Amino acid sequence: MKITIYTLFPKMFDGFLTNSIIKRAISKKVVQIKIVNIRDYTKDKYGRVDTPPVSGGAGLIMKCQPIVDAIKNNNGYKILLSPRGKTFNEDKAKALAKKKEIALICGHYEGVDERVNKYVDELVSIGDYVLTGGEIASMAIADSVIRLLKGAITNTSLDNESFNDNLLEYPQYTEPYNYKGAKVPDVLYSGNHKVIDRYNRKMQLKLTKKYRPDLFRKIKLSKEDLRLLNEDEYTKLELAAIKKGKKYIPH
Ligand code: SAM
Numbered sequence: 001m002k003i004t005i006y007t008l009f010p011k012m013f014d015g016f017l018t019n020s021i022i023k024r025a026i027s028k029k030v031v032q033i034k035i036v037n038i039r040d041y042t043k044d045k046y047g048r049v050d051t052p053p054v055s056g057g058a059g060l061i062m063k064c065q066p067i068v069d070a071i072k073n074n075n076g077y078k079i080l081l082s083p084r085g086k087t088f089n090e091d092k093a094k095a096l097a098k099k100k101e102i103a104l105i106c107g108h109y110e111g112v113d114e115r116v117n118k119y120v121d122e123l124v125s126i127g128d129y130v131l132t133g134g135e136i137a138s139m140a141i142a143d144s145v146i147r148l149l150k151g152a153i154t155n156t157s158l159d160n161e162s163f164n165d166n167l168l169e170y171p172q173y174t175e176p177y178n179y180k181g182a183k184v185p186d187v188l189y190s191g192n193h194k195v196i197d198r199y200n201r202k203m204q205l206k207l208t209k210k211y212r213p214d215l216f217r218k219i220k221l222s223k224e225d226l227r228l229l230n231e232d233e234y235t236k237l238e239l240a241a242i243k244k245g246k247k248y249i250p251h
Contacts, residue, residue, distance in 0.1 A: 001149055002101040004034045005138050006070050008049060008062070008108050012135045021153060022146055030151040033142070042066040050109055059110030067105060067116050076101030078120040079141070080112065081134030085123030088141055090163035092124070096141070097148040104141060106134030160200070166215040168208045170200040202228040 005013065013035050016022060025031045042049050043065055050060040071078060077099050079085075086092075096102055105112075105120060117123065126137040146152050162169045173184040187199045205225055209216045219225075 001030070001097070001099070001145075002032045002034070002076065003142050003145070004036055004074055004076065004101070004103045005106065005135075005142065006036045006038050006067065006103065007106040007133075007135055007138070008038050009106075009133065009135055010035045010037050013139070016139050016143075022143065025146050025149065025152040028151055030149050031146050036070055038062075038066050038070050041070040043069070053110070061110055062107055062112045062116075064113045064115050067112065068119050071103055071105060071119060074101075074103045076103045077122075078103040078105065079122050079124045080105045080116060080120040081107060081125070081137040081141075082112070082123040083125050083128075083130055085125040087128070088124050088126045088137075088144075090144070093141070093144040093148060096145045102145070104134070104138035106138050108133035108135075160204070163215075166208070166218045167204045168212060168215070170203040170207070198228070201225070202231065205229055 007013070017026065017033060017035075022031075022033075026033060039047070039049050042063075044063075048063070049066045050062045052059070053061050077096070079102065081104065105116075124137075124141065126140050131137060148158065158164075160167075160169060173188065177184050177189075185199070187195060190196060205216075205219075205221075205228060208219070209229070221229075
């Protein structure tokens with residue numbers, strides 16, 4: 001896969017590209033990442049890439065020409081990072097990981113001339129907050145996409161990860177057994193993989209119910225899931241609502 005990131009601040013990517021899993025994915029040729037400085041494309045005689053908005057007001061807006069010229073020969077799927085875009089999530093990461101090439105275009109300052117929008121395939125946001133620029137957003141997207149690519153990390157690490165089938169991951173433990181009074185659940189030492197899988201599934205359901213009720217509502221609970229939840233504290237009312245196919249509202 002090829003990822004091209006368009007930015008006014010290429011140096012911000014130095015650490016991202018030269019550490020950990022991303023560094024290894026690049027050296028294993030799982031992904032090719034190119035950082036393009038939008039400034040190199042300006043035709044402004046003073047080298048400007050941004051100016052105040054025509055209506056007046058605070059801040060600088062990135063101009064059309066340098067961005068459009070920078071991306072015009074890129075045949076990949078083009079994403080403009082923008083707080084206005086659809087919120088990024090794991091499903092989107094999976095969809096992007098199937099593409100051969102993507103382009104991530106980073107706005108900065110007060111944003112980007114509105115007319116750039118028609119040169120991109122999609123606007124994407126990484127959440128309901130405003131960053132100083134699209135660079136961190138582009139790193140977040142690239143990172144989550146790259147780790148899904150074959151060869152970036154071992155595939156077993158991806159199984160049961162958070163957000164697969166709307167479930168959060170089950171808790172993981174390391175040695176020692178007893179850390180300042182907090183013990184690893186005994187079942188994890190049982191060596192019985194069926195029992196451990198059942199326990200982990202139960203924990204996934206419970207944690208999702210507790211931390212992400214919005215996701216929990218989307219899960220198609222099997223009879224076994226209901227039984228696992230019922231084993232502990234699942235209330236009769238909740239169970240009855242689910243059995244009748246009614247919307248379950250966790251408290
Ligand atoms: N004035 C804009 C507004 O109110 O929507 C915010 C501009 S922001 C300071 C500058 C750039 O950062 C944006 O053009 C975009 O590329 C990027 N950015 C900021 N927040 C973002 C978010 N939540 N998701 C993705 N990109 C973001």
